[in-house]
Amino acid sequence: MTKHPNQRTSVSALLGAAVADAQGSPLGHVREFAVAPSIDAAHIHGLVLRLASAKRDKQPSLILISQLELGPGGHMQLRKDAQPTLLQEDDDYLLLERDLLDQQIIDVHGHKVVRVNDVDLVWENCQEDTPDLSLRIAEVEVGMRGAVRRLLKGLPSASVDRISSRFGQSVIPWDFVDLIERDPSRRVRLKIEQDRLSKMHPSDIADILEELAPAERHALFISLDEEVAAEALEEVKPKMQQSLIESLDSEQIAGIVEEMDPGAAADLLSEMTDERSEAILEEMDPEERQEVEDLLEFSGDSAAGRMTTEYLALPATALVDRAIDSLREYEGDIDNITDVFLLDEEEKIIAVIPLVQLLLAAAGTPLADLPRGHLVTCNVDANGRKVAELFDKYNLRSLPVVDHEKQLAGVIHAEQVIALLRASR
Structure with missing residues (x-):
């Protein structure tokens, strides 16, 4: 032939x-x-x-x-x-x-x-x-x-x-x-190889999940590692979130929830029945569970319901070296860190230092001596409209949320406000 x-x-x-x-x-x-x-x-x-x-x-x-x-x-x-x-x-x-x-x-x-x-x-x-x-x-x-x-x-x-x-x-x-x-x-x-997925933006993965038929959507989601699954889950709509996790057991969901931003995790669990939510919380590590439980106590439309407890705050007496070490040790989403907050001895916020100032400063410089950003805060009870107005008025990248004792309770990042505005359209 x-x-x-x-x-x-x-x-x-x-x-x-x-x-x-x-x-x-x-x-x-x-x-x-x-x-x-x-x-x-x-x-x-x-x-x-x-x-x-x-x-x-x-x-x-x-x-x-x-x-x-x-x-x-x-x-x-x-x-x-x-x-x-x-x-x-x-x-x-x-x-x-x-x-x-x-x-x-x-x-x-x-x-x-x-x-x-x-x-x-x-x-x-x-x-x-x-x-x-x-x-x-x-x-x-x-x-x-x-x-x-x-x-x-x-x-x-x-x-x-x-x-x-x-x-x-x-x-x-x-x-x-x-x-x-x-x-x-x-x-x-x-x-799909995990290294390829990890290079994709979570919003792209979320778009793909929403386009797939149910069987393929479930198959892709369970193939993701916990960190990638958590990031993608934060990007999809609440109804889709529930669809993606409904067939998973409490231990599997807990592993994903632990990798989520605490605020997003609280939003996810608040959409579930009390029985299902409690079962998942029981499977979580104590530290992550406590953060999420604290946020579940707040109304979803309040500033506290929108904030995250993942931020970088240091004593006003700290030096630049300490701040750099804290950045290296930070376990949350580093992309969200735009400012460092300085606290007094009573845990009250007294200053905000833009991250760029920290990176330009010499080692050993006191954080209190660095150029400061304009400090704007809101109360934990502030509603979503008030939060959006503050971001717009002052062109904020992050907004500290303080409790009734004026202590720092959490931070709202710009992406949470964008999500709020999109949901209200």
């Missing part, structure tokens, strides 16, 4: 294609593409055929790609002495037509959910001096080109290629689809 290295084809082009036996007689037609992820997730392991001689209710047969030869025009024929085997129902194969086409997958680089319209394949010779073939999975087609190819399936390949080439290419390299597993309901579940 003639060798055709690097000849491109696709799932839509090969579905229904004829396969001949070693003598050139009709053997059957391609009905599926079997991938064995545990062996090689980048290549087609074998073609599933409906044999020409088989009865309708007979099990389909499997031909390994290594058992095939490729003739002129891409005609497929069995190599000498090769024989098909029955495809067993319990074989752990990913079947591309059944398990991948028309399914939703995540375009990690485009930060969006897309639908698979076709899969691009490449015939390759395993080694130059042997006739062994391999069929590599090159790309996933998610644009109109793939949809048109499937729509025109059955027409001469030259006509299909000519028409589909008029449409722009939109593909995701198979390398970026990572690993695909079938869940018990036979749907596709994507397991």
Whole structure:
């Protein structure tokens, strides 16, 4: 047989294609593409055929790609002495037509959910001096080109290629689809590498979660590590939050809640029944639990209900060195730290130091000697409208919240106010 290295084809082009036996007689037609992820997730392991001689209710047969030869025009024929085997129902194969086409997958680089319209394949010779073939999975087609190819399936390949080439290419390299597993309901579940997800902004992950169908949404969420899951959960709407965690047990939710901003965690738990909320709190570490319980006591529309207890406050007598060490040791979301608050001996706030002033100061400088920002505070009982007015009037990045003894109780960051304004629109 003639060798055709690097000849491109696709799932839509090969579905229904004829396969001949070693003598050139009709053997059957391609009905599926079997991938064995545990062996090689980048290549087609074998073609599933409906044999020409088989009865309708007979099990389909499997031909390994290594058992095939490729003739002129891409005609497929069995190599000498090769024989098909029955495809067993319990074989752990990913079947591309059944398990991948028309399914939703995540375009990690485009930060969006897309639908698979076709899969691009490449015939390759395993080694130059042997006739062994391999069929590599090159790309996933998610644009109109793939949809048109499937729509025109059955027409001469030259006509299909000519028409589909008029449409722009939109593909995701198979390398970026990572690993695909079938869940018990036979749907596709994507397991994206955690390092890729961790590089995405939490709001992008939240958008993806909202675009996915329920089964895929749940599968993606439970694949996230606790920190990434917590950040994404803070970005979705309350109704979606409850949907994402409703199937998780209290221990799993507690692990995620501990990674959330305490204010966001309190908002999440306040939407649950008292019984469910208490069960989750019982699973949390004592320190994180106490912070959240304190915030649960406040009205959600009050300043206290909007504030977080994650901030950086130091005695007015502290030096720059101490502040730098505190920044390094800070375990909250460092992106939210825009100011350092100075407290007197009674824990009352007396000054706010912009972070940039801290970074420009020499080591050993007393914090009290640094240029100060304009100090604006609000009471724990202030409503959301008052908080928004203060941010707008003074162009604030953060707003300290003080209790009835004028002690620092928490801080409201700009992102909480933006979320408040969006929710009120």
